[in-house]
Amino acid sequence: MEDINTEQIVNVLYGIRDWAVSDILVPWTLAQLVVAVVLVLVAGALRKPARRLLRRATNIGPLDGRVNRVTDSLTPLAFPLAAIILLWLAVGIANNLDTPSRVISIVASLFSAWVLIRFVSGIAGDSALTRFVSFVAWTAPRSN
Numbered sequence: 001m002e003d004i005n006t007e008q009i010v011n012v013l014y015g016i017r018d019w020a021v022s023d024i025l026v027p028w029t030l031a032q033l034v035v036a037v038v039l040v041l042v043a044g045a046l047r048k049p050a051r052r053l054l055r056r057a058t059n060i061g062p063l064d065g066r067v068n069r070v071t072d073s074l075t076p077l078a079f080p081l082a083a084i085i086l087l088w089l090a091v092g093i094a095n096n097l098d099t100p101s102r103v104i105s106i107v108a109s110l111f112s113a114w115v116l117i118r119f120v121s122g123i124a125g126d127s128a129l130t131r132f133v134s135f136v137a138w139t140a141p142r143s144n
Contacts, residue, residue, distance in 0.1 A: 032103035035090055040107075043083035050078035073122030080115045084108060113137035 023029075043050075054075050074081075087108035094101035120133045 028100045029103055032094075032100065036087065036104050036107040039086040039090055039104075040083050043079055043086055046082045047079040050082045051075060054078050054081075070123060073119050076122075077115055077118055080111050080118070084111045084115060087111060109140075113140070 054077075087104055091101045091105050091108060094104065114137075116137045117130070117134045121130045124130050
């Protein structure tokens with residue numbers, strides 16, 4: 001096994017710093033982070049109206065237990081659903097303007113995974129299906 005010396009560690013740290021400065025701390029990436037944060041805050045502000053809208057849309061009278069479970073699982077997802085809609089709209093707008101949208105796309109994918117996992121767990125409960133969907137939903141955006 002090869003010994004690691006301080007010079008190698010310093011070189012790795014310099015490489016990380018150079019990568020961060022050239023790829024992360026650039027205006028477009030920072031602008032996308034700001035847009036993503038603002039849109040998530042707006043989605044948070046829209047939580048109550050979106051929840052009322054979902055309740056009204058899913059309140060379609062007496063249904064069998066499975067359908068009630070589906071509609072009951074949607075209502076708590078008002079905030080992340082609003083965030084997903086706003087974030088994907090921002091990605092579409094950025095793509096039409098030929099501006100970078102990778103960071104916003106990653107945030108939207110993570111919110112989508114969150115909604116998928118919460119929705120399936122609300123319907124299926126704690127089951128193997130929920131664990132499988134959780135695994136797939138969290139690994140798919142990371143591998144993209």
